[in-house]
Amino acid sequence: MKTSEILAKFNDSTSRIARAMRRFAELYFGNFSWRPPGWLSRTAAGWGRFQRAHPRLILSAMIAIFVISCGGAWTWNWYSHLPKPRKVSAKIVPIEVTKLEKELKFPRLVIYFSESAARLEDLKKPSVQGVRLEPHLSGAWHWVQGDILVFQPSEDWPADQKFSVIFDKSFFPRHVLMERLIHETQTPPFSIAIKELEIYQDPTNPTRREISATLELTHAVDPGELDRHVQLTMVGGSNIFSANDPAPHFNTTYGLHRRVAYVHSSPIALPDQDDFLKLTVTKGVRTAQGGAQTRDAIEEKLRIPSVASMFQIDSIQTTIARDKNGEPEQLIVLTTTADISTRELAKALQIRLLPKRKVSEAEKEAEVESSEEGDQTSEDSGASNEETDSDDDSVGSQVKETELWKSATDVPDDVLEAARPVVFAPVESEKPQGRQHAFRLRVESDGELYVRVNKGVRAFGGFPLSEDYSAVVNVPALPREVQIEGQGGLLALNGERKLSIRSRGLNAIEYEIARVATTQINHLVSQTEGKFQHPRFQVSDLFNEENISRIALERQPIALENKWKANYSAFDFSEHLRKPADGGSERGLFFVTARGWDPLTKKPIKAAKDSRFILVTDIGILTKKNADGTHDVFLISIKEGKPLPNLVVDLLGKNGIPIQSATTDANGHCAFGSVEKSTREKTPVAFVARNGDDVSFIPYAEGFRLKPKW
Known part of the structure; x- marks a missing residue:
C-alpha cells in the first residue's frame, strides 16, 4: 500500500470522527460558528502543501517520534530502578x-x-x-x-x-x-510566671501588712532588671501606700540561681472600699545570658478588701471525721478570710438544733400528689433496679423535705429562741491563728442546725466581723458501718468460736462465709499477698476465694434501738465447722465478709462492709529460719498451752505436694532442711500441720504474721 493511500485513509477516518462529534455537539449545545485567524489558516495551508509534497518524510518523522518516546520511557524506567545510595x-x-x-x-x-x-x-x-x-x-x-x-x-x-x-x-x-x-x-523562649500573689500579714505585728508575690523565671536575670518592669497599680484608684513612700512601692529579692524573684511591697493600708491591685510585668525583660527578652507582658489581680470586709466567714460545712480510736465524730468546719484563733472564734459562735418546719395545707397536698407519682415511678422502675445494691453510707434522715428550713432567713425569731442550744468544743490546730476552724459536737437527732457567728469578733490584726453570719446546715449524719472487732485472724477451736461485730445504723447484717478447702492451701498462699488476716488476691478478677471455697450466706437481724450509737453482736462459727455431708476437706479456714443488709429493699449496703480471713484451730505454729536456710517449727496447743508431739508437719510446694515432711518430738519441735534452691512447682509456700480434722498453717514467705484475734 502506498504512503499516500495510508495518509488518505487516516485523514478520512479523522474527518468522519470530527463530523460525528460535531453532530453530537449540535444536538446538545446547538450550532457554533468559529473562523480561524489568518496565521492559522496560512499555517494549515502550508502544512497541507508540505504533506502532499513530502508524504514519506512525514511518515518517517512520525515513526521516529514514536521510537524515541518508547526509548525514553524505557530509559527512565531503567534509571528509576537503579540502586540508590542509602x-x-x-x-x-x-x-x-x-x-x-x-x-x-x-x-x-x-x-x-x-x-x-x-x-x-x-x-x-x-x-x-x-x-x-x-x-x-x-x-x-x-x-x-x-x-x-x-x-x-x-x-x-x-x-x-x-x-x-x-x-x-x-x-x-x-x-x-x-x-x-x-x-x-x-532553645525555648524566655518567660516569667506569677506563682503567688497575696496579702501578707506579719504574724508578730498585727498592724503590718504588705503585698507579696513570687515570680518564676525560666532563665536568670541581672539584679535590678525586674525592678524596671514590675508595676503595682490599683484598678479602682485607691491609695494603699503611705504618702511618704516613693514609687515604685516595692523591692525585689532573688532566690535560687536568680530564677525565683520575691516582690515585697511597702506596708499597705486597707482602702475604704474593696479594690483590686494589679501586678504587671511588662515585656522586654532581658536574661543575664544572651540577652533574650520576654515577648509578652503578664499580669494578675488581687482583691484588696476594706477594713469592713477583711474579716468574713467564707464558707461552712458539716463533716464526719474519725478520732484516734476510729470512732466517727460530727464536725462543723468554718472557713474565714482572715487569720483568727479557733478559741476566739468559738466565743462568738452559737449552734442551735432547729425544730421541724411546720408544713402548710397546700404543701401537704402537693406532697401527697408527688408521693403518688413517685410510687408509680418506683413501680415502673422496680424491676430494672432489682439487682442494684444500695451504696448510701450514711444513716438516713427521718425529716421530710418539706419540713426543712434550708435558709437562715426563713427561720422566725420565735422558732430560733425555742431551738435547743448545742454544746460544741473547738478542735485544736497546730497554728495559733488560722483560716479553717473545726468544732466538735454530738447531736443524736435528725434535723438542721442554725449556726450564727456574732458580729464584732475580731480577727488577728484587729479586723472586726462587720455583720452577723447565719447559716442553716444539716445535722452531720453518722455513717452506716459494720466492723469485725480485733486485729487478728486466729480463733481457738475449743473456745467460743465467735467473732465480735460492731455496727451502726443497721437493722441487719449479711455474712458471707467462704470456707476454704484444706487441699487448696497452696493456692490460698501463692495467689495472695499482704497480712495473714487480710490477704489480697493478686489478680482478683481471675482468681479469688470463689475458686477455692464453698460459700454460704447468713443474715442476722440487729436490735437497732438508737441509730446514732454503736451496736455490738457476735457471729458464731459453730455451724460452719461441721464436717461437710459429702466428706469434703473443708475445716476451719474462712474468708468472712460482714456487710449491711436492708430488710426493706432486700439489698446489701455496699458502703457498710468489713472482711477478715479467720483460721479456727487449736494448733499454734511458730517458725524460726536459721542462717543456713533451715527452719525450726514448733507446735503448741492453744487451749492447753502445751507442746503437741507426734504431729506431722508438711512443707507444701506451689503445686500442693509436700516438699518435705517432719514429725514433732516431745517438745513439739521438728526441723526442715534448706529449700532455697527449690523453684517452679517446688517453690515452698506454707507449713501445714494436722491433728485429726484440725488443720493449721503458716505461710513460708517472710512478712506474714499470724495474729490471734484477741
Whole structure:
C-alpha cells in the first residue's frame, strides 16, 4: 500500500470522527460558528502543501517520534530502578528549659540517627571531635550508642537562641552518607510566671501588712532588671501606700540561681472600699545570658478588701471525721478570710438544733400528689433496679423535705429562741491563728442546725466581723458501718468460736462465709499477698476465694434501738465447722465478709462492709529460719498451752505436694532442711500441720504474721 493511500485513509477516518462529534455537539449545545485567524489558516495551508509534497518524510518523522518516546520511557524506567545510595537522616530532640534545682543539671542536646552512624573507635571515647555548635557553647560530644549522639553542655543554654549543628565530612565512616551535614535547633523562649500573689500579714505585728508575690523565671536575670518592669497599680484608684513612700512601692529579692524573684511591697493600708491591685510585668525583660527578652507582658489581680470586709466567714460545712480510736465524730468546719484563733472564734459562735418546719395545707397536698407519682415511678422502675445494691453510707434522715428550713432567713425569731442550744468544743490546730476552724459536737437527732457567728469578733490584726453570719446546715449524719472487732485472724477451736461485730445504723447484717478447702492451701498462699488476716488476691478478677471455697450466706437481724450509737453482736462459727455431708476437706479456714443488709429493699449496703480471713484451730505454729536456710517449727496447743508431739508437719510446694515432711518430738519441735534452691512447682509456700480434722498453717514467705484475734 502506498504512503499516500495510508495518509488518505487516516485523514478520512479523522474527518468522519470530527463530523460525528460535531453532530453530537449540535444536538446538545446547538450550532457554533468559529473562523480561524489568518496565521492559522496560512499555517494549515502550508502544512497541507508540505504533506502532499513530502508524504514519506512525514511518515518517517512520525515513526521516529514514536521510537524515541518508547526509548525514553524505557530509559527512565531503567534509571528509576537503579540502586540508590542509602542516606542517613538525623533528628534533633527539642531542648528543654533547665529544671530549677539546687544543683542545676543542664539538659542535653540529643540527636537520633535513622541508623547507626558512629565510628567503632568513637563509641568508647568520652568525647569526640568533628562536630560543633554555632554559636559556640561549652560542652562535650559523645556517642551514647551507634545511633544516638549527645552534647552535654557545661553551661546553661541561652534563651530563644538558634543553634546550628555542623558535622565534618570525616566525622562519619565512609559508608555513611548523610542527607545533610548541617542541622538547626532553637532553645525555648524566655518567660516569667506569677506563682503567688497575696496579702501578707506579719504574724508578730498585727498592724503590718504588705503585698507579696513570687515570680518564676525560666532563665536568670541581672539584679535590678525586674525592678524596671514590675508595676503595682490599683484598678479602682485607691491609695494603699503611705504618702511618704516613693514609687515604685516595692523591692525585689532573688532566690535560687536568680530564677525565683520575691516582690515585697511597702506596708499597705486597707482602702475604704474593696479594690483590686494589679501586678504587671511588662515585656522586654532581658536574661543575664544572651540577652533574650520576654515577648509578652503578664499580669494578675488581687482583691484588696476594706477594713469592713477583711474579716468574713467564707464558707461552712458539716463533716464526719474519725478520732484516734476510729470512732466517727460530727464536725462543723468554718472557713474565714482572715487569720483568727479557733478559741476566739468559738466565743462568738452559737449552734442551735432547729425544730421541724411546720408544713402548710397546700404543701401537704402537693406532697401527697408527688408521693403518688413517685410510687408509680418506683413501680415502673422496680424491676430494672432489682439487682442494684444500695451504696448510701450514711444513716438516713427521718425529716421530710418539706419540713426543712434550708435558709437562715426563713427561720422566725420565735422558732430560733425555742431551738435547743448545742454544746460544741473547738478542735485544736497546730497554728495559733488560722483560716479553717473545726468544732466538735454530738447531736443524736435528725434535723438542721442554725449556726450564727456574732458580729464584732475580731480577727488577728484587729479586723472586726462587720455583720452577723447565719447559716442553716444539716445535722452531720453518722455513717452506716459494720466492723469485725480485733486485729487478728486466729480463733481457738475449743473456745467460743465467735467473732465480735460492731455496727451502726443497721437493722441487719449479711455474712458471707467462704470456707476454704484444706487441699487448696497452696493456692490460698501463692495467689495472695499482704497480712495473714487480710490477704489480697493478686489478680482478683481471675482468681479469688470463689475458686477455692464453698460459700454460704447468713443474715442476722440487729436490735437497732438508737441509730446514732454503736451496736455490738457476735457471729458464731459453730455451724460452719461441721464436717461437710459429702466428706469434703473443708475445716476451719474462712474468708468472712460482714456487710449491711436492708430488710426493706432486700439489698446489701455496699458502703457498710468489713472482711477478715479467720483460721479456727487449736494448733499454734511458730517458725524460726536459721542462717543456713533451715527452719525450726514448733507446735503448741492453744487451749492447753502445751507442746503437741507426734504431729506431722508438711512443707507444701506451689503445686500442693509436700516438699518435705517432719514429725514433732516431745517438745513439739521438728526441723526442715534448706529449700532455697527449690523453684517452679517446688517453690515452698506454707507449713501445714494436722491433728485429726484440725488443720493449721503458716505461710513460708517472710512478712506474714499470724495474729490471734484477741
